[in-house]
Amino acid sequence: MxxxxxxxxxxxxxxxxxxxxxxxxxxxxxxxxAIVLLLTGKNPLSAYHRILETAxxxxxxxSGTLVSATPLAFTGLCAALTFRAGIINxxxxxxxxxxxxxxxxxxxxxxxxxxxxxxxSMVVMGALFGGLYAVIAGVLKAKxxxxxxxxxxxxxxxxxxxxxxxxxxxxxxxxxxxxxxxPTGKQLQPRAFWPSLHIVGFTVPLGFLLATILxxxxxxxxxxxxxxxxxxxxxxAPSAARYAGMRTRWKIISVMAIAGAVAGFGGxxxxxxxxxxxxxxxxxxxGYGYTGIVVAALAxxxxxxxxxxxxxxxxxxxxxxxxQGPNFPSGLVGTLQGLILFTAVAGEVLTRYRIRxxxxxxxxxxxx
Amino acid sequence: MNSNLFMVIAASAIFYGTPLFFAALGELLTExxxxxxxxxxxxxxxxxxxxxxxxxxxGGTSWFVVxxxxxxxxxxxxxxxxxxxFLAITLRVNQTxxxxxxxxxxxxxxxxxxxxxxxxxxxxxxxHPIRFLDVxxxxxTPILGPIFFHQNILTYxxxxxVVVASIYLFRTRVGLQxxxxxESPQTADAMGINVVKYRYIHTVIGGALAGVGGVYYSLAxxxxxxxxxxxxxxxxxxxxxxxxxxxxxxxxxxxxxFGALQSLSLTLKARNMHINGxxxxxxxxxxxxxxxxxxxxxxxxKRLGAPASLGVPxxxxxx
Numbered sequence: 114m115x116x117x118x119x120x121x122x123x124x125x126x127x128x129x130x131x132x133x134x135x136x137x138x139x140x141x142x143x144x145x146x147a148i149v150l151l152l153t154g155k156n157p158l159s160a161y162h163r164i165l166e167t168a169x170x171x172x173x174x175x176s177g178t179l180v181s182a183t184p185l186a187f188t189g190l191c192a193a194l195t196f197r198a199g200i201i202n203x204x205x206x207x208x209x210x211x212x213x214x215x216x217x218x219x220x221x222x223x224x225x226x227x228x229x230x231x232x233x234s235m236v237v238m239g240a241l242f243g244g245l246y247a248v249i250a251g252v253l254k255a256k257x258x259x260x261x262x263x264x265x266x267x268x269x270x271x272x273x274x275x276x277x278x279x280x281x282x283x284x285x286x287x288x289x290x291x292x293x294x295x296p297t298g299k300q301l302q303p304r305a306f307w308p309s310l311h312i313v314g315f316t317v318p319l320g321f322l323l324a325t326i327l328x329x330x331x332x333x334x335x336x337x338x339x340x341x342x343x344x345x346x347x348x349x350a351p352s353a354a355r356y357a358g359m360r361t362r363w364k365i366i367s368v369m370a371i372a373g374a375v376a377g378f379g380g381x382x383x384x385x386x387x388x389x390x391x392x393x394x395x396x397x398x399x400g401y402g403y404t405g406i407v408v409a410a411l412a413x414x415x416x417x418x419x420x421x422x423x424x425x426x427x428x429x430x431x432x433x434x435x436x437q438g439p440n441f442p443s444g445l446v447g448t449l450q451g452l453i454l455f456t457a458v459a460g461e462v463l464t465r466y467r468i469r470x471x472x473x474x475x476x477x478x479x480x481x
Numbered sequence: 482m483n484s485n486l487f488m489v490i491a492a493s494a495i496f497y498g499t500p501l502f503f504a505a506l507g508e509l510l511t512e513x514x515x516x517x518x519x520x521x522x523x524x525x526x527x528x529x530x531x532x533x534x535x536x537x538x539x540g541g542t543s544w545f546v547v548x549x550x551x552x553x554x555x556x557x558x559x560x561x562x563x564x565x566x567f568l569a570i571t572l573r574v575n576q577t578x579x580x581x582x583x584x585x586x587x588x589x590x591x592x593x594x595x596x597x598x599x600x601x602x603x604x605x606x607x608x609h610p611i612r613f614l615d616v617x618x619x620x621x622t623p624i625l626g627p628i629f630f631h632q633n634i635l636t637y638x639x640x641x642x643v644v645v646a647s648i649y650l651f652r653t654r655v656g657l658q659x660x661x662x663x664e665s666p667q668t669a670d671a672m673g674i675n676v677v678k679y680r681y682i683h684t685v686i687g688g689a690l691a692g693v694g695g696v697y698y699s700l701a702x703x704x705x706x707x708x709x710x711x712x713x714x715x716x717x718x719x720x721x722x723x724x725x726x727x728x729x730x731x732x733x734x735x736x737x738x739f740g741a742l743q744s745l746s747l748t749l750k751a752r753n754m755h756i757n758g759x760x761x762x763x764x765x766x767x768x769x770x771x772x773x774x775x776x777x778x779x780x781x782x783k784r785l786g787a788p789a790s791l792g793v794p795x796x797x798x799x800x
Binding site: 278 | 519568572573574575577578579581582583584585586587588589590591592593594595596597598599708712713716719720723757758759762763766767769770773774777
């Protein structure tokens with residue numbers, strides 16, 4: 114049984130593949146999505162047309178897309194940072210939750226202070242909570258070599274249960290004591306709301322601006338500093354890094370702390386920019402952390418591209434919210450995002466290999 | 482009262498442990514061939530939703546419907562397994578990312594939820610849930626009866642599966658060749674074993690068994706579909722393979738331990754014991770981390786039983 118497809122390692126990587134591969138990936142994902150739609154009796158053309166219309170082509174809809182893109186930019190950055198360092202941190206979800214917990218605490222406790230101070234403390238507390246939560250998995254990996262994929266995932270579920278505990282399972286500081294029938298979180302005072310910016314007719318959330326700046330800073334950190342260089346070496350050649358005297362364990366913990374803090378920023382922005390409350394159910398339904406992984410993979414783990422790709426994914430999410438109904442089933446957006454992730458990772462193969470179709474086995478004889 | 486409580490917990494440990502075991506056994510076979518499958522959660526959900534759909538749409542006697550639902554759920558999940566095999570084996574994609582992609586694509590926010598809403602699966606309960614089955618009156622045996630024989634057909638099948646899988650892996654020629662493929666595909670290839678074929682078959686079987694676990698969730702545990710109803714069971718199953726040192730018998734024991742933890746919360750809540758429900762919900766996840774840490778340090782560092790080539794794509798050209 115010989116496989117009809119054969120992969121040949123590329124000796125050089127043509128530059129044009131850098132933009133061609135993501136483009137082909139998205140096109141292929143849309144084609145596969147169309148098959149799913151057709152098989153379930155839906156019209157793919159009208160579905161795609163409506164997504165495009167609702168997400169991108171009008172000014173107000175694009176502002177909505179930026180809102181949906183903001184949390185994804187943070188979780189995308191979080192995933193990109195760790196994946197590039199060879200750490201498979203799936204914990205953006207839980208780190209985001211914890212950031213929201215910390216930021217809500219600051220926002221509620223300092224409600225008498227000036228807006229600038231509230232916002233600053235929300236950001237700091239969000240980053241602190243998210244960062245510390247990520248450090249748990251970082252320390253376990255660095256000290257005991259524990260598989261971070263599973264620990265970060267378990268920590269995601271634990272963070273979700275913690276949210277449930279704070280809002281539904283206890284009379285915590287985060288819960289609104291007035292809410293009796295269905296418990297909800299305590300609302301922030303309006304002065305703790307983050308302002309949005311109005312740039313050429315678009316409404317840009319403060320959080321999105323923060324994510325853009327962070328993306329550039331983190332690109333600089335990875336591409337232009339000694340820290341970033343060492344992280345890259347550790348990811349590509351761990352033993353070489355150890356022989357060169359790099360502090361591998363410390364780097365793992367630091368990268369996790371930074372990535373967790375970035376996800377925590379996202380949690381803070383979620384509370385400050387949008388929800389203004391610790392929304393235990395809403396956060397768990399959104400799945401920002403998992404979509405962040407799609408964002409990071411499509412951005413090929415580049416921090417600056419991650420913010421751009423987040424806009425694309427945000428558009429899809431935004432359209433999903435707006436169009437949800439009998440003609441636009443729930444789960445379609447997640448399915449499309451999953452397909453994009455498939456084609457993005459499969460597209461990665463195209464940058465490393467050339468695909469040859471095998472004729473009559475002659476080629477394989479030569480190669481073997 | 483206390484022995485009664487013990488029996489309830491033991492019986493529900495088996496009841497809740499069974500789907501974990503099926504998914505873990507599938508992952509075990511896949512990993513023994515050297516392929517890491519992190520898409521278990523997604524495969525379980527696809528199995529669950531298609532099984533629930535089949536249960537609502539197939540007519541006939543209850544038995545026929547249950548069997549067909551299991552079969553359809555399993556086949557659907559096997560197809561997702563085939564997708565993972567194509568990505569991991571043929572395209573040699575990073576297996577970690579491919580598995581994650583499967584879970585995101587098929588998971589609680591993705592295709593399984595899409596199918597559920599297109600097919601209206603969540604609207605009504607399964608017409609033919611998987612009920613408990615008394616085999617030859619064994620359920621009336623004192624003590625053992627209520628624990629072991631007040632279970633359903635899939636649980637009985639899981640006991641056959643653990644024996645068959647153990648014999649297959651350690652007592653047959655094919656099992657030996659499978660382990661060779663997982664340890665050193667180069668050597669296996671040189672011996673004339675078709676590495677690609679072995680890996681494909683066991684990745685598809687892994688998907689199918691994850692599907693059985695998923696059907697168990699949607700037809701036996703809560704016979705009404707809820708999006709994302711496996712709630713992390715697929716990930717716990719992956720951890721169970723490590724706890725079980727890649728051996729079916731130990732994996733079964735681990736599954737029952739986690740089944741007990743999962744059922745504890747429900748059992749104690751039902752009996753009005755004053756223990757915080759959220760803490761009990763958290764227990765399986767905390768335990769997974771604790772056991773993982775214990776197994777990854779010190780004496781267990783050799784990762785007893787882990788296939789040496791786990792997660793490494795096989796490239797024939799690079800011999």
